[in-house]
Amino acid sequence: MDPEIAELITKECERQVYGIDLIASENYAFEAVIEAQASLLTNKYAEGYPGKRYYSGCEYYDEIERIAVERAKRLFGAEHANVQPHSGSQANQAVYLAALKPRDRVLAMDLAHGGHLTHGSPINFSGIFYKFAFYGVNRSTEVLDYDEIESIAREYKPKLIIAGASAYPREIDFKRFREICDEVGALFMVDMAHIAGLVAAGIHMNPTPYADFVTSTTQKTLRGPRGGFILCRKEWSEAVDRAVFPGIQSGPLMHIIAAKAVCFKLAATEEFREYQRLIVRDAKALASSLLDRGYRIVSGGTDNHLLLVDLRSKGMSGLKAQKMLEKALIYVNRNLVPYDDKPPYITSGLRLGTPCVAARGMTECEMVDIAKMIDHVIRNNGDQAAIEDVRKDVVDMCRRFPIYDWTTK
Numbered sequence: 131m132d133p134e135i136a137e138l139i140t141k142e143c144e145r146q147v148y149g150i151d152l153i154a155s156e157n158y159a160f161e162a163v164i165e166a167q168a169s170l171l172t173n174k175y176a177e178g179y180p181g182k183r184y185y186s187g188c189e190y191y192d193e194i195e196r197i198a199v200e201r202a203k204r205l206f207g208a209e210h211a212n213v214q215p216h217s218g219s220q221a222n223q224a225v226y227l228a229a230l231k232p233r234d235r236v237l238a239m240d241l242a243h244g245g246h247l248t249h250g251s252p253i254n255f256s257g258i259f260y261k262f263a264f265y266g267v268n269r270s271t272e273v274l275d276y277d278e279i280e281s282i283a284r285e286y287k288p289k290l291i292i293a294g295a296s297a298y299p300r301e302i303d304f305k306r307f308r309e310i311c312d313e314v315g316a317l318f319m320v321d322m323a324h325i326a327g328l329v330a331a332g333i334h335m336n337p338t339p340y341a342d343f344v345t346s347t348t349q350k351t352l353r354g355p356r357g358g359f360i361l362c363r364k365e366w367s368e369a370v371d372r373a374v375f376p377g378i379q380s381g382p383l384m385h386i387i388a389a390k391a392v393c394f395k396l397a398a399t400e401e402f403r404e405y406q407r408l409i410v411r412d413a414k415a416l417a418s419s420l421l422d423r424g425y426r427i428v429s430g431g432t433d434n435h436l437l438l439v440d441l442r443s444k445g446m447s448g449l450k451a452q453k454m455l456e457k458a459l460i461y462v463n464r465n466l467v468p469y470d471d472k473p474p475y476i477t478s479g480l481r482l483g484t485p486c487v488a489a490r491g492m493t494e495c496e497m498v499d500i501a502k503m504i505d506h507v508i509r510n511n512g513d514q515a516a517i518e519d520v521r522k523d524v525v526d527m528c529r530r531f532p533i534y535d536w537t538t539k
């Protein structure tokens with residue numbers, strides 16, 4: 131039908147199959163997830179909620195959404211779930227609309243220390259409509275300092291405190307955050323977009339018992355479709371549902387909601403828990419192999435699926451390293467390190483994550499080899515010969531670890 135696009139999809143398939151993806155926010159969706167989201171469920175409007183739709187013919191959509199909601203609640207132990215947010219960003223937007231008035235005060239993690247755009251960046255709706263203040267990591271330990279967060283909260287008196295990050299390699303103590311919220315009378319929201327898979331597997335502390343609202347994506351460690359969801363206490367269920375629809379969205383993406391249901395089912399299996407444990411083992415192995423090769427790792431290591439590499443000791447910027455590694459078919463993203471002296475476009479660091487490599491079944495042995503490849507490219511300043519060598523090794527490794535059966539014919 132459309133050879134131009136078909137050819138580009140084929141090329142992209144090849145890029146994914148024969149490249150090593152270390153982007154911490156990415157993953158390979160389960161095959162069953164891709165099947166559900168590629169279905170004719172995309173065809174229909176289902177504005178509203180199960181049993182209260184604005185269009186006729188929604189009986190099967192109602193069942194699908196009810197199943198997705200029940201599975202999300204069970205997986206995380208939540209009182210209420212809304213599975214309609216189109217993305218993590220929309221999930222956050224809906225919670226703000228439900229809980230805040232314009233110009234209310236919010237306290238969140240600094241973007242430059244690992245926070246997220248939707249946690250109050252001045253160029254994002256969040257920073258435009260609400261008054262954000264920020265906490266960061268301690269300069270010497272590079273981990274969250276809860277006493278410091280507590281004193282900022284006492285001073286600032288926010289209506290809402292947000293925990294959760296896009297580039298924080300350590301466990302977050304949600305119980306301690308709850309205590310701070312109670313002390314200053316703030317609502318508590320956790321954005322677990324990155325760590326939702328680890329939480330589902332019981333490897334990271336579950337925020338659900340502590341937070342008034344939990345927001346997340348489904349496409350990251352969970353291996354679901356691109357999308358968002360919200361968990362909350364019963365008392366907030368109506369406000370949250372109203373904030374999602376009709377507050378910020380109209381027609382839900384029912385094919386994506388079906389795919390979310392599939393993802394929540396798969397995330398409740400022992401196989402999934404085993405996969406999440408491998409993600410963490412791989413991240414630790416990658417961090418220690420890079421440490422062995424003289425790289426500085428922010429906070430000295432990792433507890434989760436990602437690590438931050440500070441390239442300043444190697445005299446290289448994040449931007450330059452990212453570009454060189456891309457030529458060698460290793461995909462990473464540049465990232466600010468805490469108290470970075472370079473601007474966000476350049477950065478001094480790389481964020482490396484292991485959800486994709488673990489999904490391919492790569493283990494600690496392969497992480498040692500991948501650290502060696504990264505180092506070979508960087509140590510040789512990205513010269514042509516080094517890149518050629520590493521490209522060959524990458525393709526060899528990828529051949530041994532297919533992503534899906536049907537991509538390696």
Ligand SMILES: *Cc1c(COP(=O)(O)O)cnc(C)c1O
Pocket residue numbers: 155216217218219220245246248294295296321322323324347357358
């Ligand atoms: C990825 C991410 C989001 C946004 O998710 P999108 O689906 O890209 O909108 C929100 N918060 C955090 C902490 C994230 O890491």
